[in-house]
Amino acid sequence: MQEKVRNLIIIGSGPAGLTAAIYASRAMLEPLVVAGRTPGGQLMITSEVENFPGFPESILGPDLMVKMREQATRFGTDFLDDDVTSVDFGRRPLEVNVGDRKFLTKSVIVATGASAMWLGIESEKKLMGRGVSGCATCDGAFFRNMPIAVVGGGDSAMEEALFLTRFASHVTVIHRRDELRASPIMARKAKENSKISFIWDSVVEEIVGEKNVEGVVIKNLKSGEKSTLGVKGVFVAIGHKPNTEIFRGQLPLDEKGYIKLSGGSRTEIEGVFASGDVHDHRYRQAITAAGWGCVSALDAQKYLEEADA
DSSP, X not given: OEEEEESOEEEOOSHHHHHHHHHHHHTTOOOEEEOOSSTTGGGGGOOEEOSSTTOTTOEEHHHHHHHHHHHHHHTTOEEEOSOOOEEETTSSSEEEEEXXXXXXXXXXXXXXXXXXXXXXXXXXXXXXXXXXXXXXXXXXXXXXXXEEEEEXXXXXXXXXXXXXXXXXXXXXXXXXXXXXXXXHHHHXXXXXXXXXXXXXXXXXXXXXXXXXXXXXXXXXXXXXXXXXXXXXXXXXXXXXXXXXXXXXXXXXXXXXXXXXXXXXXXXXXXXXXXXXXXXXXXXXXXXXXHHXXXXXXXXXXXXXXXXXX
């Protein structure tokens, strides 16, 4: 099934994609957002959001995404709650395929985000947002004067652990090896911090708690011995993976799979822009993703104006 050639298709419906939709629809570009079968991005698994401007009493992550979508809809954005299955950015107009539906468009904003890598245990899913988190900046303040565990051994894990010492009574880093993968300077900072201790050669086998996190069951990989550590929060910091698999061979990606930019939000492919965590592996905040959504919409608007001139 083939439809009209659109001005703009936005792939993804997190803060970046929805902000892009708000700006683009107000500019009369009549964008289509292919939102995915599980729309809303990572904020859909976030409990309270306290650091998004305009919500002094905080707001639930899913509620924030609903409001952003309602705002985009108000200005005329079309939504399709399905997954993009393939794209062809080597042709003009650009092609976006959703199952057996083919959409043609003059421009595309890729805002598919990134996914936190998780431990993959059942108790982690059960207690997600109830003490289990993948973002210290987002959730650290909820754990004032409480003991916390951080799982991981890279720079991201050390950054999380150091940040969490601002709030936690103590931070225990659990790492599967006997030395950190973090850079020497990050490792030194963490080891020198009196509020951080380390459990080596170990993995989290289970997160304990009914309604909220109460502790973790830890297994030593060398001895096989198991122990329980009492904590109120578990921050998983074993990396993020950008959601770019369908763009391999279509867009330039770096060694970790993030989309490379060539100025502003532009990619090397004419008419294709990237927005939010799909290229930003440093900040990964809802507000920075929203900012990139604004940038990409303005860049796309300028591109379309110049193409039609």
